[in-house]
Amino acid sequence: MKSTSAAERAQFAAIALLVAEEAGALVSAGFRSRPVAELKGKSDLVTQFDRASEDMLVARLSSLAPGIPVVGEERGESSSNASNRAGLIWYVDPLDGTTNFVHGHPFWSIAVGLMDGDEPIAGAVVAPALGLRWSGWVGDPVSAVGRPGRPGEARRNGQRCGVSATAKIEDALLATGFPPVRTHAPTNNFHSFMSVKHVAQAVRRCGSAAIDLCMVADGTYDGYWERKLHIWDVAAGSALVLAARGRITALDGSAPNYHVGHIVASNGLIHDALVEAVNA
Template sequence: MIDFIRELASAAGKLAAEGRRTLSEAEIHTKRSSADLVTAVDRRVEEFICAEIRRRHPGHGIFGEETGRSGDPAEYCWIIDPIDGTTSFVHGFPYYSVSIALQYRGRTVAGAVCAPELGELFHAEAGKGAFLNGGRLRVSATGELSRALLATGFGCVRARMRPDNFDYLPEITRRVQDIRRCGSAALDLCNVAAGRFDGYWEFALQPYDIAAGVLILEEAGGRVTDIGGGGDWPANGFIATNGTLHPALLGCFPEKRSQPRRSSR
């Protein structure tokens, strides 16, 4: 199964990159606001992925960002983000990705994230480790915020959520070495898995943003919780770290502390 997922993510990434080179203004649209973009390429890539899955696994369910849920309820369900980081994609910034995950009875068992402009293909199977272009991944050993490079995003600001990320960003920025904001949750998680980032937090994420990336991170030795340390993610915020740094980053959200709960994912 993982070979199929890797090949599918790679082919979808190639299709996305080809679409980017010929992208026209007429193919760029908005959803809920002018900052919430979707393109004809997003839809074309998702259609391609769904068609390949249905051809190989007609009895499986599918949950895609652009087409929603399809197929009969099934033990197996595919979670798809055809282009995670569409704004980057539209502007020609190479930090976008294709994310494909396979869940069995609600648990992610395999996934791949392809960054075609960067030439990177991440993948993982539950219990078998995480890999980048065939090389095994391992999270960093950073344990102090003062030495940490973190990533985040601002979807919650555009969604007008309160509290939003600006309520936490100034204090976190003062505590860490630096922060990056690149625009693809799937790739941010993969970069934590690769040890490039030490942690990542965000609000207003959806399952298709993170399904594959979470498995890749956990298989590389990382940890994921909500911002209270529990399992209600991404609904109650989302924190992903190398594990060692996790208690320190959780401490940046003191009013959100809760008793840890097992995630249903």
């Protein structure tokens, strides 16, 4: 089903981690310096570090994986034509959690994800201020004769990780977020937040979708949902969730459209209950 082998996806994950680490070092130089921030939109900030990080990511990925388009948040388009979304495309968020970064809050990250068409297949997320980095790649599907392919792999700080074993939503620690423009329901996510709060053990809102997805992959969170995300917010973290044997759907439980950006991710065990609560 995928045009790349497991070995190739593992190599792409290594490349993603390398360049995310490099961009993380660059951005870390401005952390807690109260950098000048510009408004891209209501409550949506950008700094010189976002732009410098993206420039580095595009240059390094173009060098290490030539021929694969790179789509970034700040440029908003690829370094070559990726409009049809076919084949391999890198999606990078040069600084996920810019508002946190500007205020000196440690929950921000660099996210580098690779998609094959509409499927996340490899990625890495580095959170320098937290001392955390995740990388992984999605395994082979079951073959036509029913044989399992090579399983994927997810790692946190170099150690293998996987989704949690929490089986009941009332025992679950969940995460979510809210879009920069929060004037209209249901896209502001307020109603779903209150609905899930009524049934879950706890819900956290930390401000980096990439970190939230990675914390589902490593078992910290049992599930996560959010609305109005961009593809660069979710490509890397979604690859990690799938690599860690998690489950991702659209908000209604149907197949996800990562380019639309309304997703539910979980350990799989609480998934249906979380979908129900989000839509209650």
